[in-house]
Amino acid sequence: MSSTSTTPVCHPLDSTLPFPGLPVPNPCLSFWQRSTRYSPLLNLNSQKSPNESGxxxxxxxxxVVIIGSGISGALTAYSLLxxxxxxxxxxxxxAREACSGASGRNAxxxxxxxxRGFTAFSKIHGDEQADEILKHEKKVLELVDEFIRTNNxxxxxxxxxxxxVVMGEDFGDxxxxxxxxxxxYLNEGIDGVRILNEKEAKEETRVPAALGAYEWSAASIHPAKLGQALLNMAVAKGLQLFTHSPVTSVTSASDFQSWIVHTPTSKITSPIVIHATNAFAATLIPSLKGKIVPVRAQAHRVIPTSEFCGEKMLTHTYSLRFSLGHFYSLIQRKADGAFILGTSRGIPSISEATKKEIFxxxxxxxxxxxxxxxxxxxxxxxxxxxxxxxxxxxxFGWTGVLGVTPDSVPFIGPVPTSPGQFVIAGFNGHGMARIFGCAPGLxxxxxxxxxSWEETGMPKCFxxxxxxLAAAVN
Ligand SMILES: Cc1cc2nc3c(=O)[nH]c(=O)nc-3n(C[C@H](O)[C@H](O)[C@H](O)COP(=O)(O)OP(=O)(O)OC[C@H]3O[C@@H](n4cnc5c(N)ncnc54)[C@H](O)[C@@H]3O)c2cc1C
Structure with a gap:
């Protein structure tokens, strides 16, 4: 989420965690899923009980076989076709319904x-890559906007x-x-960012305890509608989508020129396999164990009181920040006035039992x-x-699973030592601000x-x- 983290790792990643396995088969429904039950793609070609369903x-x-139907998989399919x-x-x-992973359940x-991420990104990747990461996210906002407008x-x-919004002094510093x-680093001001002092922040953000604020361009979106639209557009170009088809392994074919992709009901051979499996990537690509780790995130839908309805609706989206790891993301949807309130994983008072559910x-x-x-x-x-x-x-509230990486950037490109296999995963709670600049490049x-990689438009560190893969975690 902008909610979850732009901020490079603010908690230790446990590299001893077991392989993530498959997504659970019966997830709760997010607001986005509850309001798109009409989509004919949700259970398209379901292989749950193929003989009975016909x-x-x-x-x-x-x-080409693509594993995963989130925005990464869907945009990759559309770009290919x-x-x-x-x-x-x-x-x-x-594995489950179409677009039922993080893309269908984010904030x-x-x-x-x-x-904000410059300090931490530069510590991990150096100043130049930190700059590339930030420029890329800015570009992605334009790319998503252009795609949505062009394709209506x-x-x-x-x-x-x-x-x-700065809610804590340490965070302010x-x-x-x-x-x-x-x-x-840029040798100039940061284009498009406005700094609000305490008085301006209190007035403009409507947060009485604000200590300051920064303003820039961003957007809110119904991510499941985008995901379903991308899949629809890809299906119209010939994509064959099979839902409820969890991939259990990818093995080498006897010709060593192609791969066999196994599900409980089938085997499909292909020279090119693309893993768009987000938090679950390590299940099928063992070298990613401890490198893309599942982290559960949570969001809520809140109906506004009269102080925030009609003309009094919030004009901006928000990240309300107490510290690097403790913040809340907020959008007020123009479409129906409801708030979507996202939470972070660094809530200080959180119990050990809840932490275990998250990490x-x-x-x-x-x-x-x-x-x-x-x-x-x-x-x-x-x-x-x-x-x-x-x-x-x-x-109501819902959860979803992020793919978090130790160096806070995704893993994209040809899987080393498995020619013909590619990965696009590990978006760290920031997929909406990254995928549109990555899938077409891949x-x-x-x-x-x-x-060359440089021509893909993606930062080198992705x-x-x-x-x-060999780097020590933390
Ligand atoms: C609560 C929450 C809030 C968030 N808020 C934001 C936000 O506000 N802004 C933002 O930019 N990002 C946010 N994110 C992160 C964002 O949603 C993700 O970065 C993005 O959706 C990743 O897209 P993806 O297609 O790579 O992965 P996913 O959407 O997770 O898709 C991966 C798909 O692969 C399938 N799959 C996995 N393993 C297998 C297998 N073995 N066989 C077959 N299929 C498999 C899964 O079922 C899933 O459908 C949030 C995430 C959550 C959970």
């Missing part, structure tokens, strides 16, 4: 990191401004330091009541509001449309390399 069986061969070098047959295998922010995608896209460091957690069947209570209490306190009428306030690499 679903089309998974073919025995394809030119709209290329002049489009493969003839592209099959997508999804609805497409929010580039404007400067109905996904409640709302491009506007966002506030980072940190973020000021990041601003100055990045401005120093390494893949159980998105339910949400944590402890996190919900904290989020609602903070929300009331921050904006000084209480629900008054029945129907106002918390409606496709260019796969189809040989570019000769590339999966043997060195990154």
């Amino acid at each position: 679903a089309t069986p998974i073919p025995e061969h394809a030119d 709209t290329s002049p070098k489009a493969p003839k047959s592209v099959v997508m295998l999804e 609805g922010h497409c929010r580039p990191d404007a400067f 995608v109905q996904c409640d896209w709302s491009l506007g401004k966002t506030f980072d 940190y973020v000021k330091g990041s601003y100055e460091k990045y401005a120093g 390494g957690g893949k159980n998105d069947t339910t949400f944590s009541d402890e996190i919900k209570q904290d989020a609602l209490a903070r929300f009331s306190e921050i904006f000084n509001i209480e629900p008054k009428a029945m129907g106002e306030g918390h409606e 496709v260019k690499l796969i189809l040989g449309e570019v000769k 590339q999966i390399t043997e060195e990154r």
Whole structure:
């Protein structure tokens, strides 16, 4: 989420965690999923009980197999099928419903990191790559906007401004330091970022306890509508989507030229296999164990009180920040006025039992009541509001699973030592601000449309390399 983290790792990643296995089969429904039950793709070609349902069986061969139907998988499929070098047959295998992973259950922010991450990214990747990461996120906002407008995608896209609201002095010092460091690196001010002093912040953000704020461009979105639209567009171009088809292994074919992708009901052979499996990537690519780790995140839908309805709706989206790891993301949806309140994994008062559900957690069947209570209490306190009428306030909550990496950037590109296998995963709670700048670049690499990584438009540090896989965690 812009919610979860632009901020490089603010907790230790436990490299001894077991392999993530498969996504759980019966996840709870997010608000986004609850409001898109009409999509004909949700259970398309379900292989749950293929003989009874009469679903089309998974073919025995394809030119490309994509594993995972989130925004990474969907945009990769669409980019492949709209290329002049489009493969003839592209099959997508999804373990559960279409787009039911993090893409269908996030906090609805497409929010580039404007400067805050510079300090931490530069510690890990150096100043130049930190700059590349931030520029890339800014570019992605433009790319998503352009894609949605060009293709007239109905996904409640709302491009506007966002506030980072400073709620703690230490965080205020940190973020000021990041601003100055990045401005120093650029040798100028940071284009598009406005700094609000305490008085301006209190007035403009409507947060009485704000110590300051930063404003820049960002958007809110209905991510499941975007995901379903991308899949629809890909299916219209020939994508064969099979839902409820968990991939259990990928093995080498006897010709050593192709791979056999196994599900409980089928085997499909293909020379090219693309893993768009996010938090679960290590299950099928063992070298990613401890490098992409599942972390459960939570969001809530809250119905506003009259102080935040109609003309009094919030004009911006928010990240309300007490510290680097402790913050709340907030969007107020133009489409229906409801708030989506996302939570972070660094809530200081959180119990050890809840921490265990978060770190390494893949159980998105339910949400944590402890996190919900904290989020609602903070929300009331921050904006000084209480629900008054029945129907106002918390409606429901949901969880989803992030793919978190030790160096806070995704793993993209050809899987070392497995020619023909590619990965696009590990978006660290920031996929909406990154994927549109990554999937098309990966496709260019796969189809040989570019000769070097530099031509893909992705920061160098996103590339999966043997060195990154071998690097010690933390
Ligand atoms: C609560 C929450 C809030 C978030 N908020 C934001 C936000 O506000 N802004 C933002 O930018 N990002 C946010 N994120 C992160 C964002 O949603 C992700 O970065 C992004 O959706 C990743 O997309 P993806 O396609 O790579 O992965 P996913 O959407 O997770 O897709 C991966 C797919 O692979 C499938 N899969 C996995 N293993 C297998 C297998 N073996 N066989 C078959 N299929 C398999 C899964 O079922 C899933 O559908 C949030 C995430 C959560 C959970």
